[in-house]
Amino acid sequence: MELGLVHQLFGAARSAAGERLYEVRTCAPTGPGLIRTDADFPVGAQHGPEALAWADTVLIPASHEEDESLTPGGLPAPLACALDAAAPESLTRLASICTGAFVLAAAGLLDGRRATTHWLSTDLFARTFPSVTVDPDVLYVDEGRILTSAGEAAGVDLCLHMIRADHGAAVAADVARRTVVPPHREGGQAQYIQRPVPMGVSTSTSETRAWAEERLATPLTLSELAARASMSVRTFSRRFREETGLTPMQWLTRRRVDRARELLESTDHTVDRVATEAGFGTAASLRQHFVARVGVAPGVYRSTFRGGRG
Incomplete structure (x- = not known):
């Protein structure tokens, strides 16, 4: 879901003349090739890490088991090398969906910044990366060049927020209509409601x-x-x-x-x-x-x- 929504939303963004506003490519540190998923089908990545050097924006979807095993400085070498193309001094925009925030944090890119991730993972995230200020109660956090979002569907809100920042509210609203999702939820909206609702x-x-x-x-x-x-x-x-x-x-x-x-x-x-x-x-x-x-x-x-x- 976290991977597909990126293509669906950015791929649907159009100018007033109907032109595509983004080109979306899927890459993997070990790509091109098939990537294992926790579903009964693999994902075929057509590009390797060289795509990151080309990208203006890099979005990292979730890989829960592997993400949550990461520690500061503990990125696998292929992934660490791939993120070197999006170093802090570059102008590349970096964003994570769900536990993809663990990747950014392990690379040291969230040190001293505010960030979020899936609410089930925020305690582990805070313990593992004490140099990051974790906000467990929001849908997404915009720190300028680096953005993070909460679990799964919050990635929709993050992508629409980024499209809105790039091209305005009208384009973002059109994308939302095309994909039949709410056009706007605040980044500060609560991730979930603990209070039970009587039937x-x-x-x-x-x-x-x-x-x-x-x-x-x-x-x-x-x-x-x-x-x-x-x-x-x-x-x-x-x-x-x-x-x-x-x-x-x-x-x-x-x-x-x-x-x-x-x-x-x-x-x-x-x-x-x-x-x-x-x-x-x-x-x-x-x-x-x-x-x-x-x-x-x-x-x-x-x-x-x-x-x-x-």
Whole structure:
């Protein structure tokens, strides 16, 4: 799954003219050749480690048994040599899915950085690599040039996040539609919910989140959201954070920023109008939240994604 989703998502990314935005190649340190899997079929890697020197982005899927046996500096020689092409001083972007984070950590590439992996493996990861700050409660972590994600399906969220960073929200949303997956889940969303859900009783905040998404331009209060979910404010806030990793207002602000990004990419609306339609009210408020979340002003963001960036 971790290997296939990379091809499915990056392979589906298209420009407005319908051109492919990525070329995806599968390689193995011992490739080309057949690679054993834990299913009843092998994977045929058509390329060897030389492909890493060509790549702008390298994604490492999971190999649970082998990954979790790794220690600092303990990469097998073929794999260590292959990753030399993506050394820290290079511009290659590195990302891992699930326990692929063990490979990056064993290579020393996560030292002093924040990272995540599958929640079942985070305790082992933290003990094995104490120089890495492990966050067990998120879907993915973006440290700039190096990214890590949680187990399996969180790789979908990571790939869409990377596509969004490269080519904007509209392209990422199109990829999500093509592959019939949710277009956006926050990296900080909880990996799983420990609280059991009683059968026949709706205790999730998902319906309220969907309702709020359709009303981002409208002022929404915490009390209104809780009432929509038929919960007290305290219960709603607690369950909301369990499910998303964010407070309701943090989540609402992030979704409004995402809406502003879409409008900046796909329309010629003034910044004032974008601010209104995204629910920020004023251009000043939009700029404040946009810079805090995205790192650049709305005008700079628009010129980047409307200016033919490849």
